[in-house]
Amino acid sequence: MKIKVMENILSSNDQLAEANREEFNRRSITVLNVMASPGAGKTSVITELMRRLDGEVAFSVVEGDIASAIDAEKIEAMGVPVLQINTGGGCHLDANMIREAVQELQPPDHSVLFIENVGNLICPSAFDLGETLRMVIASVPEGHDKPYKYVYMFETADVVILNKTDLMPYINFDRDNFIQGVRALNEKAPLFEVSCSTGAGFSELVAWLKKQIR
Amino acid sequence: MHEYAVTRSIVKIVAAEAEKAGARKVSRIHLVIGDLSTIVDDSVRLYFPMIAAGTVAEEAELVFRRIKAEFYCKQCGKNFIKPAHGFECPVCGNLGMPTDIGKEFYVESIEIE
Ligand SMILES: Nc1nc2c(ncn2[C@@H]2O[C@H](COP(=O)(O)OP(=O)(O)OP(=O)(O)O)[C@@H](O)[C@H]2O)c(=O)[nH]1
Numbered sequence: 509m510k511i512k513v514m515e516n517i518l519s520s521n522d523q524l525a526e527a528n529r530e531e532f533n534r535r536s537i538t539v540l541n542v543m544a545s546p547g548a549g550k551t552s553v554i555t556e557l558m559r560r561l562d563g564e565v566a567f568s569v570v571e572g573d574i575a576s577a578i579d580a581e582k583i584e585a586m587g588v589p590v591l592q593i594n595t596g597g598g599c600h601l602d603a604n605m606i607r608e609a610v611q612e613l614q615p616p617d618h619s620v621l622f623i624e625n626v627g628n629l630i631c632p633s634a635f636d637l638g639e640t641l642r643m644v645i646a647s648v649p650e651g652h653d654k655p656y657k658y659v660y661m662f663e664t665a666d667v668v669i670l671n672k673t674d675l676m677p678y679i680n681f682d683r684d685n686f687i688q689g690v691r692a693l694n695e696k697a698p699l700f701e702v703s704c705s706t707g708a709g710f711s712e713l714v715a716w717l718k719k720q721i722r
Numbered sequence: 723m724h725e726y727a728v729t730r731s732i733v734k735i736v737a738a739e740a741e742k743a744g745a746r747k748v749s750r751i752h753l754v755i756g757d758l759s760t761i762v763d764d765s766v767r768l769y770f771p772m773i774a775a776g777t778v779a780e781e782a783e784l785v786f787r788r789i790k791a792e793f794y795c796k797q798c799g800k801n802f803i804k805p806a807h808g809f810e811c812p813v814c815g816n817l818g819m820p821t822d823i824g825k826e827f828y829v830e831s832i833e834i835e
């Protein structure tokens with residue numbers, strides 16, 4: 509006998525993510541799911557944003573590094589509450605990990621929670637965490653073809669950041685081609701070109717983030 | 723890449739459906755997977771016996787129906803199959819827009835005994 513099922517394979521993650529989202533909405537917490545390749549600058553962008561908004565809003569961070577606590581230690585050194593999730597080699601964070609992390613972290617109402625996802629442009633895009641916004645970071649040394657290769661990541665981004673623009677003179681990076689690829693996939697997400705080394709572009713990004721805070 | 727987690731979800735869904743139907747055994751599982759989902763059939767097959775062991779689905783055969791990703795070309799006014807690299811329309815060369823075709827990711831049906 510054949511039985512129709514028609515159930516999304518990740519439906520249980522999606523349900524948990526929806527519950528997270530309701531909780532974040534109820535408590536007006538702005539949650540950013542930060543996704544990028546390894547080394548694109550997730551930790552650098554998060555710490556730079558927190559530094560520039562110091563005193564204006566409460567922050568907390570969930571670190572999804574695969575094995576080390578290096579990034580969590582950097583955040584802790586800033587005096588920001590941080591929780592390290594060890595995915596045990598896993599390639600992505602999921603909604604259940606975030607549910608547990610948030611229970612432990614207890615971010616205050618009206619605060620901003622950054623989730624640094626595992627460095628990977630494929631897997632994290634499939635797992636909704638219940639975030640308010642998906643922040644996708646690409647960086648100049650990775651090359652301009654990233655949107656063409658990681659379609660779903662760029663398609664579902666709410667904001668796209670191009671980091672390490674200070675390296676533009678040294679790298680064969682076709683900026684127009686990059687922007688064209690992002691725009692073909694995603695007409696709406698604002699795109700910010702920044703450098704964590706020089707601070708270029710951050711005032712615009714900070715202004716945007718301030719508008720997202722609830 | 724995350725086929726372990728995915729395979730676990732598949733087994734969970736199938737076991738729940740089989741129980742609802744009072745099945746003794748699941749003989750086949752039909753999955754529909756869009757090419758943009760980046761799931762590799764072989765890794766799911768690799769994990770499946772390990773994860774399904776001891777469940778009603780342990781002897782089930784996995785049947786994959788893959789769906790090719792389609793993009794929409796505004797210029798030509800129609801869909802095209804995404805080429806292996808990028809998403810240029812093969813007719814006019816313009817960049818296409820994503821559609822939902824190619825993102826399928828569900829358990830379609832199960833065959834039970
Ligand atoms: N030149 C330059 N280097 C940068 C910039 N932003 C970050 N870096 C450097 O790039 C390296 C990686 O930055 P991280 O912020 O650790 O990147 P990440 O994405 O968090 O890395 P993982 O967590 O290991 O995946 C560090 O050595 C940073 O100093 C930038 O704008 N310009």
Ligand SMILES: [Mg+2]
Pocket residue numbers: 550551552579624
């Ligand atoms: Mg980091």
Ligand SMILES: [Zn+2]
Pocket residue numbers: 795796797798799811812813814815816
């Ligand atoms: Zn065309």
